[in-house]
Amino acid sequence: MVGKHLKTPLLLISIAAPLVLSGCQDSHAEVTQSAPPAPGVEVAEVLVETITELDEYTGRLESPQTVSVIPRVSGYVEQVHFEEGTMVEEGDVLFSIDDRAFVAEVARLEAELSSAKASYNQSIKDHQRALKLNKNNAISQETVDARFTAKQRSAASVAAIKASLSQAKLDLAFTQVTAPITGKVSRADITKGNYVSAGNTQLTTLVSTAHMYAYFDVDEVTFLKYQKLNKLKAGEGYAKQLVQLGLANDAAYPRVGHIDFVDNAINQATGTIRVRAVFDNKDQSLWPGMFAKLRITGSSSYEGMLIDNRAVGTDLNNKYVLVLDDNNIVQYRAVSLGEKLNGLRIVADGLLPGDKVVVNGLQRVRANMPVTPSEVSMANELTLSMLRDQQDLIDQQRQSLTTAALNEKG
Structure with missing residues (x-):
């Protein structure tokens, strides 16, 4: 009886053992089959080009010069001589102001000057005559001094009238308002027939x-x-x-x-x-x-490294790229970036020439992960040509x- 009871458990164990072993093998196979393949990413070699930072x-x-054209004399505008919005040369006449009063003033002063010169010449003769007569005691020294004073006054009168005449001639010249610089003239702010005030009315502007x-x-x-x-x-x-x-x-x-x-x-x-x-x-x-x-x-021109801006990731406040090693495993690499040039980013620090970085698929991988790389160019021919x-x-x-x-x- 005892023998019969022992045979039954042994039989069950012998049947169950292969089933357990078979179950373990099936489980291992399922694990092996469910392991995901290495994700595919596009990688590109760091671009090295002669660049200048911008x-x-x-x-x-x-x-450089903006000038308001303002008259130096008052009067009525007689003529506008320029075409609005065109180029003019320095010295070109832009406006004419009625000059009749100024012409008359010049003529009056010229006449006064002639009279003053005549008086001055006469005073010289009178003084010289007085000196001769004084030598013979024919006239007093007081008379000589008076005639000398008259000569000096006549000379001063001539000088004063000359100064007034010079100013009158300047005023007459100022009736022709000329371009102070070479440049482009604006519209005429004042047109023919309008009265303008010296030093006050803007006629036009020049640049x-x-x-x-x-x-x-x-x-x-x-x-x-x-x-x-x-x-x-x-x-x-x-x-x-x-x-x-x-x-x-x-x-x-x-x-x-x-x-x-x-x-x-x-x-x-x-x-x-x-x-x-x-x-x-x-x-x-x-x-x-x-x-x-x-x-x-x-910057001066130098051999710089460039990468596609898509290759750059942000980790808190840091910029990084994923670099492919010899075993097709991506490695985290912090980088210092410069300016953009034609869609590419200058790499100031963190990469070496020859490094290959992930440019597409960055979101699918993380550091120390194996990948299936597909190599592409860092930039297309058009971008390189433009650069x-x-x-x-x-x-x-x-x-x-x-x-x-x-x-x-x-």
């Missing part, structure tokens, strides 16, 4: 257009950077700070100028300093008041400024 500002164009100014404000840190950069540039043979200009309808910055003025103090309220750039305007395409997009070279063309243009513009500076030193 700082962007906005401002308004201003004319010089050969050059244009653009004023903008630079923060203190950037200003210090420019100061340091200009010292380096002076050693390289050019000291003028390059400024590129684009108008409201310009996609690029086709015009070039340079900084020609920096204010003498930093505004303590804003922490900025006023800076001015000057641009040549021979083609007359720049007008005062135009919106100006300004781009300033913030290189921009650098070539900067180099050409710098050379142009250098040549101009050397010619000025002559």
Whole structure:
């Protein structure tokens, strides 16, 4: 009886053991099959190009000279001689004021001057005659002195009338109101037949257009950077700070100028300093008041590293990228970034040439995760072409400024 009872448990154990083993194997297989594959990401090698850092500002164009044309004599406007909104040369007659009263005044003073000169000549003769008579005791010394005084008074009268005549001739000349500078004239504020007051009535305005100014404000840190950069540039043979200009309808910055003025103090309220750039305007395409997009070279040219902005992630206040190692595992790398250039970001620190970073799929992976990489270019051919063309243009513009500076030193 006892033997029968022992055989039954042994039989159950022998049957259950293979079932348990089989169950373990099936469970392991399920775990193996459920492990996810390494996610696919696009990676690109860090781009190394010759670049120049650029700082962007906005401002308004201003004319170097803006003149209000105001008459120096009073009278009625007789004629307007210019076409409104056109270029005029310095000295061109803009307005004529009725000059009849001024002509008459000149004529009157000329007649007075002739009379005064005659009186003066007579006083000279009288004085000389008195001197001769006095030698023979024919007249007293008192008479001689009186005639000398009369001569002096006549001379003073001639001088006074000459001065009045000079002023009258000036007033007559001022009836022809001329352009004080070469530039573009505005509309006529006063038209024919209106009375104008000397030193008071504005007739029109003029702006010089050969050059244009653009004023903008630079923060203190950037200003210090420019100061340091200009010292380096002076050693390289050019000291003028390059400024590129684009108008409201310009996609690029086709015009070039340079900084020609920096204010003498930093505004303590804003922490900025006023800076001015000057641009040549021979083609007359720049007008005062135009919106100006300004781009300033913030560095010398150097071999810099660039990455697609899509590759950059944000971790709290830090910027980072995921770098692919030799085992196709992505590694966290904190980076210090510079300005944007044609959609790419300058990498100041954190990467090395040859590093490959994740540019697409960043949200699907995390540090120390294996990935299935697919290598792509960091930038397309159009972006690279634009980047290189921009650098070539900067180099050409710098050379142009250098040549101009050397010619000025002559």
